Amino acid sequence: MSNENLKDLTTQVRRDILRMVHKVNSGHPGGSLGCAEFLVALYTNIMDRKEGFDMDGINEDLFFLSNGHISPVFYSVLAHSGYFPIEELNTFRLLNSRLQGHPTTHEGLPGVRIASGSLGQGLSVALGAAQTKKLNNDSSLIYTLHGDGELQEGQNWEAIMYASAKNIDNLIATIDLNGKQIDGATDDVLPMGSIKGKFEAFDWTVIEIENGNDIEAILDGMATAIAATGKGKPVCVLLKTMMGNGVDFMMHTHAWHGKAPNDEQLADALNQNPETLGDY
Amino acid sequence: MKTYTYTEKKDTRSGFGAGLAELGRTNPNVVALCADLIGSLKMNQFIDENPERFFQIGIAEANMMGIAAGLTIGGKIPFTGTFANFSTGRVYDQIRQSIAYSDKNVKICASHAGLTLGEDGATHQILEDIGLMKMLPGMVVINTCDYNQTKAATIAIADYEGPVYLRFGRPAVPVFTPADQVFEIGKAVQLQEGSDVTIVATGHLVWEALEATKVLHEQGISAEVINIHTIKPLDDKAIIDSVAKTGCIVTAEEHNFLGGLGESVARVLALHHPTPQEFVATNDTFGESGTPAQLMEKYGLNSGSIVEKALKVIKRK
Numbered sequence: 200m201s202n203e204n205l206k207d208l209t210t211q212v213r214r215d216i217l218r219m220v221h222k223v224n225s226g227h228p229g230g231s232l233g234c235a236e237f238l239v240a241l242y243t244n245i246m247d248r249k250e251g252f253d254m255d256g257i258n259e260d261l262f263f264l265s266n267g268h269i270s271p272v273f274y275s276v277l278a279h280s281g282y283f284p285i286e287e288l289n290t291f292r293l294l295n296s297r298l299q300g301h302p303t304t305h306e307g308l309p310g311v312r313i314a315s316g317s318l319g320q321g322l323s324v325a326l327g328a329a330q331t332k333k334l335n336n337d338s339s340l341i342y343t344l345h346g347d348g349e350l351q352e353g354q355n356w357e358a359i360m361y362a363s364a365k366n367i368d369n370l371i372a373t374i375d376l377n378g379k380q381i382d383g384a385t386d387d388v389l390p391m392g393s394i395k396g397k398f399e400a401f402d403w404t405v406i407e408i409e410n411g412n413d414i415e416a417i418l419d420g421m422a423t424a425i426a427a428t429g430k431g432k433p434v435c436v437l438l439k440t441m442m443g444n445g446v447d448f449m450m451h452t453h454a455w456h457g458k459a460p461n462d463e464q465l466a467d468a469l470n471q472n473p474e475t476l477g478d479y
Numbered sequence: 480m481k482t483y484t485y486t487e488k489k490d491t492r493s494g495f496g497a498g499l500a501e502l503g504r505t506n507p508n509v510v511a512l513c514a515d516l517i518g519s520l521k522m523n524q525f526i527d528e529n530p531e532r533f534f535q536i537g538i539a540e541a542n543m544m545g546i547a548a549g550l551t552i553g554g555k556i557p558f559t560g561t562f563a564n565f566s567t568g569r570v571y572d573q574i575r576q577s578i579a580y581s582d583k584n585v586k587i588c589a590s591h592a593g594l595t596l597g598e599d600g601a602t603h604q605i606l607e608d609i610g611l612m613k614m615l616p617g618m619v620v621i622n623t624c625d626y627n628q629t630k631a632a633t634i635a636i637a638d639y640e641g642p643v644y645l646r647f648g649r650p651a652v653p654v655f656t657p658a659d660q661v662f663e664i665g666k667a668v669q670l671q672e673g674s675d676v677t678i679v680a681t682g683h684l685v686w687e688a689l690e691a692t693k694v695l696h697e698q699g700i701s702a703e704v705i706n707i708h709t710i711k712p713l714d715d716k717a718i719i720d721s722v723a724k725t726g727c728i729v730t731a732e733e734h735n736f737l738g739g740l741g742e743s744v745a746r747v748l749a750l751h752h753p754t755p756q757e758f759v760a761t762n763d764t765f766g767e768s769g770t771p772a773q774l775m776e777k778y779g780l781n782s783g784s785i786v787e788k789a790l791k792v793i794k795r796k
Contacts, residue, residue, distance in 0.1 A: 255553050263549075304581050312552055314581045317572050323542045324577055327549020327557070330534065334510070335553055354573070357542035364537075 231272035252309035265321020282310035319352025348380030411438035491647035496521025498633025563592035593733035604766035610738020624685035631662035667717035673703035690782035736760035755795035
């Protein structure tokens with residue numbers, strides 16, 4: 200897909216996110232908007248995926264979302280990638296929906312391979328899937344996404360230590376560096392120092408994407424990351440994003456981490472993101 | 480009355496090790512993980528024969544549970560090995576979200592369960608693990624009684640699609656079940672037929688129940704003994720059929736009475752066949768250091784306690 204089309208798709212995904220959380224007056228728009236470009240680029244131009252959905256995902260790239268609260272962007276991108284009807288986004292967080300508040304395999308939603316929501320678990324799962332790929336002589340890659348605040352969960356560091364110790368080099372873990380979490384800036388809640396320095400100290404290859412809301416920068420950075428796989432080390436991408444990107448009043452604040460816009464705010468936000476591919 | 484004898488004592492964890500080794504030879508999808516307790520879990524043979532299918536995780540049980548969940552994606556059948564305490568309480572949320580809620584085909588194999596872990600004391604002696612695991616939707620919970628049954632169960636759970644908690648122990652205990660048994664998940668095994676009292680036991684308490692039966696027999700009491708190796712799904716029918724005949728029941732387990740086998744049995748009886756019940760279990764307490772035999776005596780988890788509770792429950796009929 201051309202970069203122009205990717206941008207149009209991103210705008211549509213942004214509208215989906217806003218409308219989904221507005222309808223049920225709940226959900227997490229901030230981080231979702233911040234990762235819209237990344238997930239669109241990943242599913243559309245980066246990952247080598249097969250048609251349809253098979254849990255085992257043999258001979259195709261797999262993605263694991265660890266910070267499950269950004270389910271709105273995940274669901275929208277999955278729907279636009281053909282895993283389920285786009286209209287199903289209408290059921291987000293409703294009773295009897297496959298689109299639970301946080302992603303799950305439990306309701307059989309195609310495209311989801313693990314439940315996430317309780318933070319810090321996705322990297323371990325991805326490492327297991329990466330090791331199964333190696334056992335199966337399957338050369339495709341594992342991608343993951345994690346919040347930066349999520350790195351405060353200790354299980355991540357068990358996994359980060361294990362990945363390099365075991366030379367798991369068929370995995371690209373992306374950290375959404377938006378610098379914010381529920382209670383405020385990560386530097387205020389629990390300063391983590393140099394995340395780059397920490398990954399490097401754990402012997403990972405680290406790639407930085409300075410503007411994680413720029414499609415070209417994402418494609419360039421991920422190409423570098425892919426080139427770094429297969430060399431005996433796990434690969435980490437530090438993706439600097441803007442929480443709430445694309446909606447002016449949701450940016451530069453942590454306030455929209457887990458809050459839905461009201462009717463007026465929705466109208467304002469949608470005006471800033473005119474319809475491109477058509478609303479569901 | 481049937482006579483049960485044994486020629487040797489062996490630890491149930493060695494049954495796990497033997498079962499895992501056999502799976503290594505027969506099922507290429509079986510993989511094993513351990514958190515720095517290979518020797519304690521008796522996993523050496525599997526590892527020697529299948530080094531590429533073994534993952535040493537280090538002392539990082541949370542990571543181990545997540546990795547196990549991930550290994551299933553692509554068709555592997557992971558068996559995790561560590562002590563029961565570190566297999567459950569330490570990693571409850573990882574099991575809950577990444578394995579149970581995610582419907583992953585992981586076999587959580589837990590050794591050194593209960594008081595019989597012995598001298599290491601209460602930090603390592605979990606008495607709450609059956610409760611923790613049985614509360615998870617979709618989790619199968621198995622507690623085996625001897626070497627042969629543990630080996631058979633280990634092999635059987637590889638063919639079952641879904642998460643399983645397999646609980647076994649540290650000490651050498653009598654080997655009295657057949658080496659060639661077929662292990663059927665969820666199917667209780669009647670060991671003694673009796674008419675005065677039903678004793679349902681799990682794990683190390685099964686042998687104690689058979690010992691208790693001898694003492695009761697000398698007192699003219701006919702006890703039925705049922706080995707409940709699968710606590711979830713529970714064999715409701717076996718329990719109901721037995722109490723319909725005996726009219727009272729004793730449950731016996733190396734676990735807290737809260738959350739254990741006894742509570743599961745009580746629910747079945749309350750729903751279908753209200754029956755006087757007595758519990759041989761720990762009484763909402765932590766354990767402590769001591770030899771396994773000393774601990775089982777002090778906390779009332781042996782044949783003597785079963786006899787005492789049987790006599791008590793018969794009077795309540």
